[in-house]
Amino acid sequence: MRNSVAGLTVRAPAKINLHLGVGAVREDGMHPLLTVYHAVGLYDDLSAIPAPDWRVGVDVEDYIDPAAVPLDGDNIVDRAATLLAAHHGVARSGDLQVTKAIPVAGGMAGGSADAAAALVALDRLWRLETSDEDLLALAARLGSDVPFALVGGTAVGTGRGEIVTPVADHGTWWWVVVLSPEGLSTPEVYRHFDRLFPDAPATPPAAGELLAALDSGDPHRLAATLHNDLQAPALDLRPDLARRIATGEAEGALRGLVSGSGPTCVFLCESGDHAREVAGALLAGSEPPVVLVANGPVAGAHVVTHG
Numbered sequence: 119m120r121n122s123v124a125g126l127t128v129r130a131p132a133k134i135n136l137h138l139g140v141g142a143v144r145e146d147g148m149h150p151l152l153t154v155y156h157a158v159g160l161y162d163d164l165s166a167i168p169a170p171d172w173r174v175g176v177d178v179e180d181y182i183d184p185a186a187v188p189l190d191g192d193n194i195v196d197r198a199a200t201l202l203a204a205h206h207g208v209a210r211s212g213d214l215q216v217t218k219a220i221p222v223a224g225g226m227a228g229g230s231a232d233a234a235a236a237l238v239a240l241d242r243l244w245r246l247e248t249s250d251e252d253l254l255a256l257a258a259r260l261g262s263d264v265p266f267a268l269v270g271g272t273a274v275g276t277g278r279g280e281i282v283t284p285v286a287d288h289g290t291w292w293w294v295v296v297l298s299p300e301g302l303s304t305p306e307v308y309r310h311f312d313r314l315f316p317d318a319p320a321t322p323p324a325a326g327e328l329l330a331a332l333d334s335g336d337p338h339r340l341a342a343t344l345h346n347d348l349q350a351p352a353l354d355l356r357p358d359l360a361r362r363i364a365t366g367e368a369e370g371a372l373r374g375l376v377s378g379s380g381p382t383c384v385f386l387c388e389s390g391d392h393a394r395e396v397a398g399a400l401l402a403g404s405e406p407p408v409v410l411v412a413n414g415p416v417a418g419a420h421v422v423t424h425g
């Protein structure tokens with residue numbers, strides 16, 4: 119019988135999409151994507167210790183509604199554990215605690231980060247030594263964004279987003295991240311995309327200019343090439359987000375855009391100091407939103423402490 123390790127904490131990052139090209143909906147209901155993922159320094163942590171039974175608890179930052187995170191078998195951590203255990207023919211066991219800082223239903227793939235953290239943590243806790251290839255395949259079964267949460271950095275995603283290829287990224291990019299208290303459902307935004315763009319091309323738009331901008335390290339060049347096909351439907355469903363983007367750009371951000379399917383908005387800035395200035399200006403309104411500063415690229419799901 120395998121010995122279990124004493125316990126560990128795995129940290130997994132939020133993502134933003136520097137480019138989100140969406141093609142026409144396929145017969146299986148999925149949309150082909152060509153996206154450029156970028157992992158930023160906003161993290162969920164997952165701690166796991168050995169226990170005879172199975173338990174998942176969730177703590178959230180004060181800007182997150184705890185009721186928005188399912189605690190039962192619908193939690194993606196639970197699903198990740200079931201999948202990994204079945205893959206190896208072992209029983210689930212352990213006491214897990216997820217500490218969420220990534221907004222829920224915010225377009226930053228917080229659930230996917232938790233799934234990736236669970237795969238990494240349980241692989242260690244249960245001493246499974248799953249190959250990278252198998253971990254990525256299991257991740258893809260859990261959700262389109264989960265493989266990227268394992269890989270991190272900056273990477274192109276194709277297929278449904280689950281086929282991930284790292285790209286050269288020579289910058290440290292600074293972002294202001296503005297959260298929205300109310301989530302936006304990803305499927306709803308895709309449905310609205312289909313209504314707005316019934317003639318969308320089968321092949322999603324490419325990201326060549328953006329990849330060259332990443333390689334250059336120049337934030338002005340990157341700002342000019344950021345692209346999100348889900349922005350139009352997200353702004354149509356949530357006009358308040360268009361006002362937010364206009365405000366951030368008026369305060370000096372190089373470019374604001376919706377993160378993924380929204381409603382989180384992200385603003386590219388020139389430097390850390392510039393990002394803090396823009397964040398301060400966005401906080402000065404009468405109903406200040408939750409505003410964070412983060413940089414990228416950062417690593418994918420990784421162990422930060424061994425118990």
Ligand code: ATP
Binds near residue numbers: 222223230302380
């Ligand atoms: P994406 O950008 O990948 O579409 P998102 O950031 O918009 O994702 P998530 O925070 O990943 O959205 O959550 C989407 C839904 O998944 C939530 O509304 C919630 O009901 C469910 N969910 C399941 N497990 C989790 C989890 N561990 N954390 C957050 N949400 C979870």
